[in-house]
Amino acid sequence: MDVVLCSRGSANGTTNRQQSFMSTPPDLHRLTAEISARMVRSTIDSLDEDITQALAEVLPALNIDRGGLISVSNGSPIAHVEYAWYSDGSTEVSRDINLVEHFPWVYQRLVIQQRIMSISNLSDFPLEAAVDRRSHEAIGTKSILSIPLMIGRRVHHVMVVHTLKTERTWPEEVVEQIRLIGEIFVSALQRREAELALKVTGDRLELAARSAGCGMWELDLETGVFWITHKAREHFGFGKDQHVTMMEVMARIEPEYHALVLAKIEEARRTGGEVTVKYRLLDAGAGSSWLVSRGRVAEVGPERRKLLVGVTLDITESMEMEQRLQDKVREIEELKRQLERENEFLRKEAGAIVEQGEVLGSSARMREVMTQIAQVARTGSTVLLQGETGTGKGLIAQTIHRLSDRGSRPMVKVNCAALPGALVESELFGREKGAFTGALSKQRGRFELAHGSTLFLDEITEMSLETQAKLLRVLQDGEFERLGSPQTIKVDVRVIAATNRNMEEEVEHGRFRRDLYYRLSIFPIMIPPLRERPEDIPQLVWEFVSEFGERMGKKIRRIASRDMETLQAYAWPGNVRELRNVIEHSLIVTAGETLNLQRLTPSHNVIEKGRSLEDMQRQYILSVLKSTRNRIKGAQGAAEVLQMKPSTLYSRMRKLGIIPERV
Template identity: 45%
Template structure:
C-alpha cells in the first residue's frame, strides 16, 4: 500500500473512527481533503456506471474486471472479489477478482461450513465488516481460523441483489496491514455493489432474452422441418434436433427415452452425446435403477429438475446417477399411446441452475418428436392397410378430422369429438358424412375473418394445387382465450381427401407475448437507467451546502420526530415553512431514511420552470409532441419510478396541472405529452411550500381535493427566529464550509457578534444566515470572523422575547402541529414531554385557549 493510500486511510480513521456514525462520515467529507476524495469517488462511480451501462454483453466481463482494478486502486486494498452463490446459498463460486502484485488470488469456491458466520449474515442480506479478525464474535471462530489461514487481516463483504434475488457478494480484503473500515467506505462499497449488481442484472436479462430467442427460433425451425416429414426421415431428424438442443443448452446428454410402462424399462433409440462422455446402454431398467424418478415421471406424470447430485432423492437413484457421472438433469414426461410414454432428458456432469420457463417449450418439443414417431407408425400401418387406425388418432392431443375428396367428414379422433361438443352450434352438429365445407361457409357468413382463408386453403389441398396448408387462428370461449394451428395435408390414397389437424398453440402464443413483454420491459429499464444516469450527473454538479440538518432546539426536535415517524411509510408528505428554512433538507432526510433510499430522490422546483414546459418536465413527451420536441424525453415521474419525487413550491402549479398531479397521487398513472398510452409508476410524493395552502384553497387558486391528498402528513419547519439556540452551531457549520472552500483559517467569533446574530430576526431564515456567514468569511482578513448584519448590522428588537413569551409561542406551535389535540398518542402533551394536567395549567396561566 503506497504512502498516499495509507495517509488517506489514517486520516479517515482519525476523523471518523472505526465505529463512527453517519454524521461523522458526512463530517469527514467537509474536512480538509474530504471534498477531493468525494470527487474522486464520484468520478470512479460514474466511470464504472458508464462502462457497465455502455458495454455490450460480450464486453461486460472485461469492463467489470477493469472496474474492479480501479476500485482496488481507489481504496488501497489488496484484493477485490465478486462471488456467485449456488441455488441453496451454501456455496459461493468466484466470478471475477483482481489482486495487487504479491497478494494471493482467492480460492475458486468457498463453502458454508468454512465461514458459516459470514454466510448466515449474507443470506440475511447483511454485510460483514471486520477491521481486525479479533473483532469477530465468538460464534465466528471457524470464520476467524479460515481467514487467518488465508492471510487476511481485514475485510469487508456486502451482499449483491440482482433482479430482486440474492445472487452473490462483493468482498474487499487486506493482507499486509489492518484496515479500519469507515462508514464512508461502507457506503461507497455498497454504491459500487449496486452499480455492479445492475450491470449483472442487465447481463442476465440480456442473456435470458437471447437464450429465449435462440430456443424459440430452434423450436420454430424444428417444427417446420417435421411438417409433412417422410416417415423414413423421422429418426434422423429427431437425432439431429437432439444434437441442436444439446449444443444450445451446452449439456453432455440429450436423450429421448421410450418407456414401456408395463415392463418398467426404457429404450434409448434417439440420443445425442457431447464428445468424451460415457455412452448409455440401449436398454435401461428404469423402475429398478431409478425408482424415485420412475414414480415421479411415469406414475405421477411430473417433470424432474435437479441442479446438483445432492438434490436427487433416494440413495439408489443418487448412486446410479453418480455411477453414470450425472450431476444435474432435467426430465420431462411426454404422453403417448399406451403402454408407451417418452421422457426427454437433458443431463450434464456439472451443477446447473435450470430455468423453469423452458420446461413447457421442451415438453412441446418432445410432443413434436412423439407426434412424428406416432405419424411414422401410422404411415407404416397405412402403407400396409387402408384401414384407419382409430387408436392412433385417439392418442393424439391435436383435434384431427379426415375428409374425403368431396369434403365430407369420414373420421374424427376423440380430441376432435370433445372439441366440437364443447363449442356447440354448427360445430356441435358435425357427425360422419357432414360436409365440412358447409360449416366453414356458415362461419364466413357469421363474420369470422379466418373462415374464408381456411376454406380456400382446404380447397387448394383437395384439388392438388398445394401439398400443405397451415393457419393460426383464435378460437376464444367465455372462460379463456385460445389459439389453434390448423394443418391440412393430402390423404395419400387413391380416393383422395385430406387430413385436418387443429393443434392448441395457446401456450406458445402466451410465451410469445411474454417474450415481447420482457423485451419491452428491458427497453423501458434501459431508458430509465439512461435517464437516471443523466439526472445523476446534474445532481452531482448542483449539489452543494452541508448535508445534515444542524440543530438541537426543541422546535427542530419536533421536526426530527415527525421525519422519523413518516420516513418508513410511503405516505405523501407536505413540508411547510417560510422561505429559507430548509424544507428541501427535510425532504431529503425523509427519503434517505425510507425504504426507497437506494435510488435518487428526484427534485422539481415548480416555480423555476416555465409554465409551457412544466408539464413535459413532469410527465415527459413523445417526439413531435409540439414544435421543437425533436426527441422523446422521459418525465421526472418516469425517472422517479421506485423512488421519491420532491415537488418544491407546489403552490405555484396551475390548476390544470394540479388536476393531473391529483390523478398521479390517486391512481399512480399519467400520459406523456403526445402519447395516449397510460404509464403506471410507483412514486412517493413529498411536496413543499411557503404558502398557506388552506388560504389558497379558499381563494380558489389551489384545488381542495389536491390539498387533502397532499396534506396526509404535514410537517412544519420552524423559522430560524424560533431556533435561536441553534444559531451558534449553524454559524460554525457555515464557517467550516466556507473556510474549506476559500482556504482560510477562522477560529474565533466575538461574543458580541454572536449575540447580535442571535438577536437578529432573520426574515430569510437559514439561507439568509448562510449568505451572511459567506460574506463574513470573504471579508475577514484575520482568524476572527468579521460579521456584518443586514441593515447596517442592527438586530431587530422584535426578535427579543421574554421567557414567558417564548414558552407561549412554543406551546402554540405544538398545538398547531397536533390540530389542538392535547391528550393521547401524538398529542401536544406527549410531544412536549408533559403531563396533560400540567399542560392545561400552563395554558391557563399563559392565556392560551384549550380549543382552536
C-alpha cells in the first residue's frame, strides 16, 4: 500500500527486469533479532532514529526501493507516513494521504477487510482498482506489498514496501519477515506511547503532589532501593542525583522512630493495605523536622515485583502548633487543678466554720467579697473586716491567711471583747513574772506566737486606748516590750482586724485612735449582713440541714416553699448564727422528711429608720433572745451570739427594760 501526492525525481541508470525471490537472505533472521533487541533497548528519545535505521538496514537486504510504516487513524481516511526509507533516486511520497480518494480499493482491502495485499505487477489490479493503479503509476511503483498491523480489533499501522526498478513476486517467507519487523516496530511504538502517558501522569501527579507540599517515592521491597521525587529529596535532605537506599533514609530518622517505621513497612508488605506513619528527622539539611508518610504495596511487571509506593508530607509546622496547643492545654489543666484545690480549700474552710455557725455564701455580694480576698491575700497588707455579728468575719480572716504566703503556719486569734480590758495588753504582748499582781509566771504574748504568721484581732474596738497605742507601734515598727520588761522584741506579723461597729463613729467619739484606724484600714472589707443577701439563705439552710441531719440521724428531703420564703423574708439580726440555731431547733422537732420550721416574724420586723438607738438595741437583743429561746448563758446562748459576757448582757437588758423571765 502506498501513497501519492507528490513525486520527486526518477530512477537514474536503472534497467527494468523482473525478479523472483523464493527465500529471504540468510542473514535477515539475524538482522531481525538484532533489530528486536535494539527496539527493546530504545528510549523515548531514540526510538524514531532506531526505527529509521532499521528500515535502512532491512529494506536494501530485500532489494526493496521504497518502504515504511504508515499510521491509520480510527474512523478517518487520512493516513500518515511515520517512518520511510528511499533508495537513491526513488520518488518520495507525501507524508499525509487520503486513502479513500487516492487508494479506495486498497483502503477497503487493508483497513476494512484487514487483509494483506501483494501486487507483483500493476496489471494485477482488478478493474475496480483503476484509481489505485493510476496513483501507483504516478509514483513509479512496480510491485507492492502492504501488511495491516493490528492493535486490538482495528488496523493501527500498515507496513508498506515497493519496488521501483523491477517487478517481483512476494514469497510467503518474505511476507512473514516483513510482518514480523512491522510488529516489532508497532510494539516499540506502543511501549513508548505507554511510557509517555505514564510520564505525563507522573508529571501531573508530581505537580499535584508538589503543589500540596508532598514528595512521591517508591521503595523496592526486595532491593531496598528508593526512587524519589525532587520534593521528597528536599524533605530528607538528599542531593539531586544521590542514590537513595532504605539504609540512608533510616539514617536520617531519629532512632526512637526506627522500630515504628520498620513495623509499618512490614505491615504494608504483609497485608497489602495502606499504612501511615509519623516520625521525626535528624537534621536533614532542609529544615524539615516532622514527616508523615502514607503508602501501599503495588506489584509490577511479569515477575510481580513488590514496590511500596507512597507520598511524604512535611508536618513540622502542624506538629509545632499541636505542641503549643498541648502546652496550653496542660497550662489550662494546671490552672484548673489549682482552682479546684483552692475551691476545695474554701469548701473545707466553709465546712469547718459551719460547725461554729458561720458560712460564706455564693450571692453577688459575697462574690465581691471573695474577689477582695483574692486581691489582698498574698500582699501581706493589714486588713480591716467590718460587718455585723455572725456574718463570717472569722472565716474571711482564716481564708485570707490560708491563701497568703503565711498559710502554712496556724493563724493566732484574739477576741478583744472576751478579755477584761486589763488583760488584753498582757494577752497581746506577754508579761514577765511579777509584772502585776497575780502574774506568777512569765508568759509569751500572742504577737510572739504569731511571728511569721497572721494575728486575727476580733472586736478590736473593745481594746483600750493605751493598748491601741502599743498596737500602733507594732504595726509601724514591728517591735514591742513585754509587760514588766525593758527588752524590745521584734516580730514579723500580719494583722487582720475585725469589728461589728462603725469605726468612723468610734473615732469621732474618741473611743478609737484615728492614727490606728488609718493604719488598720489599708484594705477594708465590708461583709454584708444576711438580710441583704437573701439569695444565700437556701444554700445555707440546706448545709445546716445536712449537718444536723447527719448528727441527729435524720434525712430531710423537702422544705416547704412558703417556709423558705419566710426564712428569706426574715431580718436575721443574728445573721448566719441565728439561722443555724433556727434550723437546729427545727430539725429537733421534725419527725418526717419535711422540715418542720418554727414560725418567724415576717420582714416588717426589719429595723425601721428613724427609731432611737435604745429602741434598735432593745429590738436587736429581743430578736437574739427569741432565736436562742431565752437562753443567755452557755453554748449557743444570747451572750455568745452577741459576743458579750453574760453579766454585761444582763446589765444591758436591765438598762433597756428587758426582763429575762418575761421574754
